[in-house]
Amino acid sequence: MMAGAPARGRLPLLAGCVLAAVGIALGAFGAHGLRNLLGPAELGWWQTAVQYQMWNAVGLVGVNGAGLSRNGLPTTLLVAGTLVFAGTLYLMALTGLRWLGMITPIGGVLMIAGWLLVAWRVWRG
Template sequence: MNKNLILTAIIGALTIILGAFGAHTLEDILTADQLKSFETAVRYQMFHVLALLFVNTYSAFNSKTKNTISVLFFIGILFFSGSIYAITLGVNAKTIWFITPIGGLLFVIGWLKMALSFYKKE
C-alpha cells in the first residue's frame, strides 16, 4: 500500500471540495482580492497534487526520493495553501503571514530535488 498515493488522493478530493466551496459559497462573503487569494491556494494545491501523483508513480524514483519530495510537497501544501485559506477565512494575517512563504520555499525545494533526481538518472 502506497500511503503517499492514498494521502494524495484524499488531498485531491479536498482540493475539489475547497474549490467548489470557494466558487459557490465564498463569492458572496469574500472581497475580490480575498477570493483571488483563495483561488490561488486551490490552484497551487491542485498543481502539487498532480505533481505528487507523478512523483509517487514514476518508477525511476527510488523510495527515498519519492518520500522526500512527497514530504516537501505535503508540508508545502499545508503551509502555503493552508495559511492562505486561514487568512482569507478570518485568521489574523499578522500572526501567520510568515507561513505562506515557507510553504512556497518547500515547493521550490521539492521541485529542485525532483530536477536533481532527473539529472542523476542521465
C-alpha cells in the first residue's frame, strides 16, 4: 500500500506483523524458557499454538499483498480465530486447565471461516 492509504486497508499487514512478532517471541520463550518446566504434552500444545499463529500471520501479510478490497471481515475472523485457538493452547499449557481445550476449536472454526471468506472474495474478484 502507498503512504497515506487508509489504515484499515493495511489492517491485514499490521495484524500479520504483530502476530508474527509475538509468535516469534512466544516460540523462543517456549523453546528456551519452558522446555524444562512443561511436560511433553504441554510443550506440544505450545508448539501447535505458535505454529498456527505464525501460519496465520504469514497468511495475513499475503492477504494484504493481494490487495483485496473489503478485507476487514476476513482479517477480523483470522485474528480472532488465531487469538482464541492459540491463546487457549498457550493458557492450557501454562495452567493445565484442560477444559480450555473445549474452546480451542472455536478458534479453528473462525480461522477456517476467515480463509474461506478470503477464497470467496478472490474467486468473486
